[in-house]
Amino acid sequence: MKHKMVGVEGGKTFSIEQVGIERERETLINMIALAPKASIIHVHAYESKNGHGEVANFFYLKGVDYGRMKERSLDTLNEIANNPDFSISVTRGVWQDSEGINHNRKAKDREFKTVTAIYNHDNELLTEAITKVEQSILNPQYKGAEYDKQGNGIYQQEDGTLHIRDCRLLHKVVIREGDYPQTASGELVALTNAIKKMLPISKYRQVRLDGRYDYLTIGGEIIMQDEGGKKVYVGFAEHKGFIKPRITGLENELPLVKVPIETIKQVTEPEEEIDKEILDLLG
Numbered sequence: 001m002k003h004k005m006v007g008v009e010g011g012k013t014f015s016i017e018q019v020g021i022e023r024e025r026e027t028l029i030n031m032i033a034l035a036p037k038a039s040i041i042h043v044h045a046y047e048s049k050n051g052h053g054e055v056a057n058f059f060y061l062k063g064v065d066y067g068r069m070k071e072r073s074l075d076t077l078n079e080i081a082n083n084p085d086f087s088i089s090v091t092r093g094v095w096q097d098s099e100g101i102n103h104n105r106k107a108k109d110r111e112f113k114t115v116t117a118i119y120n121h122d123n124e125l126l127t128e129a130i131t132k133v134e135q136s137i138l139n140p141q142y143k144g145a146e147y148d149k150q151g152n153g154i155y156q157q158e159d160g161t162l163h164i165r166d167c168r169l170l171h172k173v174v175i176r177e178g179d180y181p182q183t184a185s186g187e188l189v190a191l192t193n194a195i196k197k198m199l200p201i202s203k204y205r206q207v208r209l210d211g212r213y214d215y216l217t218i219g220g221e222i223i224m225q226d227e228g229g230k231k232v233y234v235g236f237a238e239h240k241g242f243i244k245p246r247i248t249g250l251e252n253e254l255p256l257v258k259v260p261i262e263t264i265k266q267v268t269e270p271e272e273e274i275d276k277e278i279l280d281l282l283g
Contacts, residue, residue: 033151035219037063045214054178060167073199084121091116092190104184112182129191164207
């Protein structure tokens with residue numbers, strides 16, 4: 001029997017279309033906008049849109065300042081460039097021919113392999129990669145989509161879809177591995193990407209609210225999807241130190257959708273500690 005989704009006092013239901021492009025979203029927008037900075041956003045069982053089938057749980061910090069992330073990233077990059085003891089190990093995919101020469105493209109006589117190289121401070125390729133990363137931060141080629149701010153942390157794209165922006169990735173747990181093709185990259189590209197991953201700006205994220213996931217928590221409430229693709233609020237009720245889910249968007253006579261207490265604890269008390277450096281990135 002499919003759940004009939006209804007709006008009730010204390011909660012409101014949203015179809016994917018309503019979350020994405022239609023009306024009656026004010027409650028949802030306010031819920032996100034009023035959630036305080038440094039709130040933990042947990043997206044449970046998000047299915048990647050890249051078509052490779054990866055499913056993962058994500059934990060984000062709400063309210064980071066993108067400008068500060070850029071400044072911190074440039075500071076870190078400067079420290080790397082001026083540290084004579086700096087070195088970085090980079091592993092990349094290559095298509096290797098019978099003579100042991102590495103290529104970026106697949107061919108009949110080439111075999112896919114992974115190679116690892118260590119780059120020290122005096123390596124010219126490292127210097128070039130640092131310059132490329134710096135330019136990508138100062139003068140990005142892709143300016144990004146246009147967004148209209150609806151409230152603190154909640155934005156609307158030109159096509160009407162809602163996004164929670166200004167998030168910092170804290171933790172990712174892969175539930176189902178994706179089926180990714182074997183890909184090769186050039187040495188400079190691989191080194192540049194490896195340096196980018198060391199910078200605070202690499203953790204900047206946004207969450208598209210019409211994505212495919214089991215549920216999303218923010219500010220003590222959940223937006224949940226059932227088998228039919230609908231969404232419903234779930235409130236968290238605390239009693240004597242224990243947190244229990246309270247369904248507010250399903251008819252009372254229907255069975256409750258149970259959220260394991262372990263999940264709730266993980267949502268409210270993420271394993272990764274939020275240190276002062278991360279908190280300094282808040283807007």
